[in-house]
Amino acid sequence: RVLSYSRLILVSPLSSWWSHVEMGPPDPILGVTEAFKRDTNSKKMNLGVGAYRDDNGKPYVLNCVRKAEAQIAAKKMDKEYLPIVGLADFTRASAELALGENSEAFKSGRYVTVQGISGTGSLRIGANFLQRFFKSSRDVYLPKPSWGNHTPIFRDAGLQLQAYRYYDPKTCSLDFSGAMDDISKIPEKSIILLHACAHNPTGVDPRQEQWKEMAAVVKKRNLLVYFDMAYQGFASGDINRDAWAVRHFIEQGINIVLAQSYAKNMGLYGERVGAFTVICSDAEEAKRVESQLKILIRPMYSNPPINGARIASLILNSPDLRKEWLVEVKSMADRIISMRTQLVSNLKKEGSSHNWQHITDQIGMFCFTGLKPEQVERLTKEFSIYMTKDGRISVAGVTSGNVGYLAHAIHQVTK
Amino acid sequence: LAAYRTDEGQPWVLPVVRKVEQMIAADHGLNHEYLPILGLPEFRAHASRIALGDGSPAIGENRIGSVQSLGGTGALRIGAEFLRRWYNGNNNTATPVYISSPSWENHNSVFVDAGFKDIRTYRYWDAAKRGLDLHGLLEDMEKAPEFSIFILHACAHNPTGTDPTPEEWKQIAAVMKRRFLFPFFDSAYQGFASGNLDKDAWAVRYFVSEGFELFCAQSFSKNFGLYNERVGNLTVVAKDADSVKRVLSQMEKIVRTTWSNPPSQGARIVATTLTSPQLFAEWKENVKTMADRVLLMRSELRSRLEALGTPGTWNHITDQIGMFSFTGLNPKQVEYMIKEKHIYLMASGRINMCGLTTKNLDYVAKSIHEAVTKIQ
Numbered sequence: 001r002v003l004s005y006s007r008l009i010l011v012s013p014l015s016s017w018w019s020h021v022e023m024g025p026p027d028p029i030l031g032v033t034e035a036f037k038r039d040t041n042s043k044k045m046n047l048g049v050g051a052y053r054d055d056n057g058k059p060y061v062l063n064c065v066r067k068a069e070a071q072i073a074a075k076k077m078d079k080e081y082l083p084i085v086g087l088a089d090f091t092r093a094s095a096e097l098a099l100g101e102n103s104e105a106f107k108s109g110r111y112v113t114v115q116g117i118s119g120t121g122s123l124r125i126g127a128n129f130l131q132r133f134f135k136s137s138r139d140v141y142l143p144k145p146s147w148g149n150h151t152p153i154f155r156d157a158g159l160q161l162q163a164y165r166y167y168d169p170k171t172c173s174l175d176f177s178g179a180m181d182d183i184s185k186i187p188e189k190s191i192i193l194l195h196a197c198a199h200n201p202t203g204v205d206p207r208q209e210q211w212k213e214m215a216a217v218v219k220k221r222n223l224l225v226y227f228d229m230a231y232q233g234f235a236s237g238d239i240n241r242d243a244w245a246v247r248h249f250i251e252q253g254i255n256i257v258l259a260q261s262y263a264k265n266m267g268l269y270g271e272r273v274g275a276f277t278v279i280c281s282d283a284e285e286a287k288r289v290e291s292q293l294k295i296l297i298r299p300m301y302s303n304p305p306i307n308g309a310r311i312a313s314l315i316l317n318s319p320d321l322r323k324e325w326l327v328e329v330k331s332m333a334d335r336i337i338s339m340r341t342q343l344v345s346n347l348k349k350e351g352s353s354h355n356w357q358h359i360t361d362q363i364g365m366f367c368f369t370g371l372k373p374e375q376v377e378r379l380t381k382e383f384s385i386y387m388t389k390d391g392r393i394s395v396a397g398v399t400s401g402n403v404g405y406l407a408h409a410i411h412q413v414t415k
Numbered sequence: 416l417a418a419y420r421t422d423e424g425q426p427w428v429l430p431v432v433r434k435v436e437q438m439i440a441a442d443h444g445l446n447h448e449y450l451p452i453l454g455l456p457e458f459r460a461h462a463s464r465i466a467l468g469d470g471s472p473a474i475g476e477n478r479i480g481s482v483q484s485l486g487g488t489g490a491l492r493i494g495a496e497f498l499r500r501w502y503n504g505n506n507n508t509a510t511p512v513y514i515s516s517p518s519w520e521n522h523n524s525v526f527v528d529a530g531f532k533d534i535r536t537y538r539y540w541d542a543a544k545r546g547l548d549l550h551g552l553l554e555d556m557e558k559a560p561e562f563s564i565f566i567l568h569a570c571a572h573n574p575t576g577t578d579p580t581p582e583e584w585k586q587i588a589a590v591m592k593r594r595f596l597f598p599f600f601d602s603a604y605q606g607f608a609s610g611n612l613d614k615d616a617w618a619v620r621y622f623v624s625e626g627f628e629l630f631c632a633q634s635f636s637k638n639f640g641l642y643n644e645r646v647g648n649l650t651v652v653a654k655d656a657d658s659v660k661r662v663l664s665q666m667e668k669i670v671r672t673t674w675s676n677p678p679s680q681g682a683r684i685v686a687t688t689l690t691s692p693q694l695f696a697e698w699k700e701n702v703k704t705m706a707d708r709v710l711l712m713r714s715e716l717r718s719r720l721e722a723l724g725t726p727g728t729w730n731h732i733t734d735q736i737g738m739f740s741f742t743g744l745n746p747k748q749v750e751y752m753i754k755e756k757h758i759y760l761m762a763s764g765r766i767n768m769c770g771l772t773t774k775n776l777d778y779v780a781k782s783i784h785e786a787v788t789k790i791q
Contacts, residue, residue, distance in 0.1 A: 017597070020505075065447070073437060078426040078428055079643050080426050149671060299521060305643065306644060308447075308680075
């Protein structure tokens with residue numbers, strides 16, 4: 001019997017099963033924070049990962065979250081498993097938050113919402129569900145650009161990625177005609193992913209009239225719409241305004257699927273609170289869809305973690321806490337809007353001749369500065385300012401204390 | 416889903432967990448920031464130490480890695496996804512995966528959904544002798560294609576409660592080494608089985624000492640009673656530190672598209688407990704409390720059946736270990752138990768020992784006696 005070369009390598013007692021395993025590339029988004037942590041420059045700024053910071057640059061735990069946590073701790077509840085689909089009070093409240101309490105789809109019960117592991121986990125459940133049950137197409141159309149993790153999520157779920165024009169680098173705003181042109185040519189019954197608000201990474205959102213036109217085309221092309229809503233409330237400060245597109249599409253008779261995250265709008269990042277929703281024809285269909293979602297979730301992690309969902313549920317379902325939450329999420333959104341304004345005025349003060357209007361036109365946590373990779377590299381190397389290579393900054397990482405430094409640095413690398 | 420119950424039939428939050436939870440709730444210095452992709456560092460390191468032992472040569476040689484996961488299920492899934500991509504070639508979905516017959520029913524789905532196409536069973540439970548079919552197990556390992564993956568229950572086999580003895584584990588390890596079979600341990604009951612953490616980890620540690628590269632999916636659901644916080648850990652043991660580094664970097668990629676980063680609450684509770692000598696001692700006491708109650712119920716049930724003169728042998732009740740027991744009742748006898756006596760068993764005859772209490776022991780023993788004598 002002849003032993004093949006590879007078998008000799010594999011079965012040598014000294015060799016590892018893993019000798020051919022390549023070193024994975026550092027994760028572009030979370031890797032930025034790790035590099036930032038290693039930097040010893042006192043002026044360093046982390047404009048990488050999208051986590052909100054207060055005006056002192058510190059993580060912010062919402063007061064309503066603290067109150068909810070105290071209430072939960074006092075109740076001394078047991079630690080029994082949640083159902084596979086998660087905490088019912090949470091999933092119901094999450095659906096209502098997205099759809100609106102007056103939504104026909106919500107009131108009729110023709111939806112299923114399952115708890116997911118924040119935005120990523122919810123997106124992945126949906127992607128796996130579509131791979132298994134959406135037989136019309138394997139293609140998911142993402143806006144160009146999209147959140148970096150969208151592509152590997154859908155790919156690992158077994159789907160293929162395509163793109164439609166979205167961001168216009170010349171104007172740093174929406175390429176609406178390009179988007180409409182591309183979307184109108186997407187093969188029927190493909191899957192299209194839309195960012196509900198505060199597009200990541202560009203911060204560029206369609207206006208309501210533009211959403212209306214997109215909905216009409218999407219409906220005409222009979223596309224399966226997948227909304228990713230990670231910033232409801234966090235974008236404009238108004239939860240209803242930020243959910244407008246989602247609600248409009250549903251009202252137009254488009255049965256969307258939706259991933260929600262509470263990482264940013266409730267500051268519950270590490271508790272992994274999210275939800276995945278399927279709008280169905282009727283409540284009976286919703287039950288069947290739910291049963292299949294359970295079959296997908298069970299071999300992934302059995303059932304979801306309770307802590308964050310309990311906090312979110314208490315906040316959404318208690319009138320006082322909910323009121324307080326709405327005020328706090330608005331204040332986070334307002335601080336970000338104010339930083340955008342200050343950044344632009346500081347750039348003008350530095351003497352920059354570029355047009356920086358896109359910084360204040362864009363919305364949400366992120367801003368596509370328009371900086372090129374070489375300029376980004378200089379910002380990191382010369383000024384210890386960390387951001388992703390695409391020139392995206394997390395405005396949440398800007399404070400009144402460092403906005404001047406940031407403007408100065410940007411001016412230096414762009415003048 | 417199975418969870419521990421007190422003698423009053425109630426869920427039990429471990430006193431040490433309650434204490435640590437209150438500590439965490441009162442600590443306003445803590446926030447809810449993202450954990451790293453692979454999880455809370457103190458949790459990962461200490462969780463793996465629990466499995467491998469402080470003095471593990473693999474730890475000393477810096478050739479272990481850990482991935483905080485969503486419960487034992489999440490750890491199994493990350494391990495399975497990694498193996499499908501990187502084990503025995505690249506994306507070799509044809510590598511056979513062997514699961515014990517019977518096993519936890521979710522094992523199959525985990526590996527199917529991870530992409531493996533050839534899931535097989537290996538003989539395990541011998542219904543006739545109500546014990547381990549060691550001969551069948553070893554024969555299936557001899558016949559398995561080289562490089563096959565074997566899912567091994569580290570202790571307290573679910574659902575049979577039947578574990579190999581140390582001598583039997585040695586035989587298993589010898590065959591696996593000779594045939595280049597990959598050991599993937601599922602360790603959901605460490606401490607909960609015998610009441611002793613080290614004893615329940617003996618098999619995993621033996622394999623490590625024999626030089627195997629292996630995975631061990633750990634759950635802290637039962638031994639910490641943290642069911643709904645989803646606390647698990649995938650321990651990776653490799654030949655060298657560089658292999659671990661590369662393996663973890665690829666596991667990060669898998670985690671990133673599954674849940675991005677794991678939930679913080681449960682990991683904080685476990686890490687706080689394991690890193691404090693006092694809390695660690697308290698935890699071991701709490702674990703022993705649970706294990707001892709189950710052991711007591713086993714011995715009490717067995718002695719009642721023997722006193723009643725129930726036909727058959729009943730030593731398997733105390734030979735078996737952990738939350739579950741394969742009573743040996745056949746489906747008709749099980750139906751009798753459910754319909755006539757309102758005692759709920761699985762069709763397999765599996766009983767959850769946590770459901771037994773001092774108040775219902777007599778009733779359960781009498782019912783089994785009736786079922787066995789009335790129904791053949």
